[in-house]
Amino acid sequence: MAELRFYFGTMGSGKSTLALQIHHNLTSSGQNGLLLTLLDRSESAVSSRLGVAQPAIEVHRDLDLVGLAEEVLEEHGSLEYLVCDEAQFYQPRQVDQLAEIVDGLGADVYAFGLLTDFRGVLFAGTQRFLELADRRQELQVEARCWCTRPATHNARLVNGLQVYEGDVVVVGDTDHPGAAVSYELLCRRHWSEGRNR
Ligand SMILES: [Zn+2]
Numbered sequence: 001m002a003e004l005r006f007y008f009g010t011m012g013s014g015k016s017t018l019a020l021q022i023h024h025n026l027t028s029s030g031q032n033g034l035l036l037t038l039l040d041r042s043e044s045a046v047s048s049r050l051g052v053a054q055p056a057i058e059v060h061r062d063l064d065l066v067g068l069a070e071e072v073l074e075e076h077g078s079l080e081y082l083v084c085d086e087a088q089f090y091q092p093r094q095v096d097q098l099a100e101i102v103d104g105l106g107a108d109v110y111a112f113g114l115l116t117d118f119r120g121v122l123f124a125g126t127q128r129f130l131e132l133a134d135r136r137q138e139l140q141v142e143a144r145c146w147c148t149r150p151a152t153h154n155a156r157l158v159n160g161l162q163v164y165e166g167d168v169v170v171v172g173d174t175d176h177p178g179a180a181v182s183y184e185l186l187c188r189r190h191w192s193e194g195r196n197r
Pocket of ligand 1: 146
């Protein structure tokens, strides 16, 4: 029975690495599937920080995933799985479409994403995955805050100072032209106190 699986973890918990590994293993075992991503570090590819990359389909906000799956099915005669990286950025309706692909077309979906954004709020895509998934699994590679507690929150730093407001997705910081935007993993206490290193 096909399943919608959602794996979540902080930045650096190996989501892209695991996505690539699953895609590789399934392809090697003769299954036909798709690798999907969104706003990845490199153009239309899933890359892991360990340096592996694979071509991937870019999930822009208007992409109809059911239509895409049906096209592949028609062209190749089979579609066994979809591996979805950066799943927190998917539109909620696209997550519904993934559930439809699982139930209607019998393909497995392996989705990987972050839980919360820098404000400490669930990403919209993530919320929908948590609502619909057959399985929800936290990745076990655990990051640590500088105080050595488990790091559960992503802080956004603008020129080294933590901010709690702004666009969820920053492609060049338009509020602070020329500012350096970076992220740091913190425990909840230090995220809410704004105490990065
Ligand atoms: Zn801490």
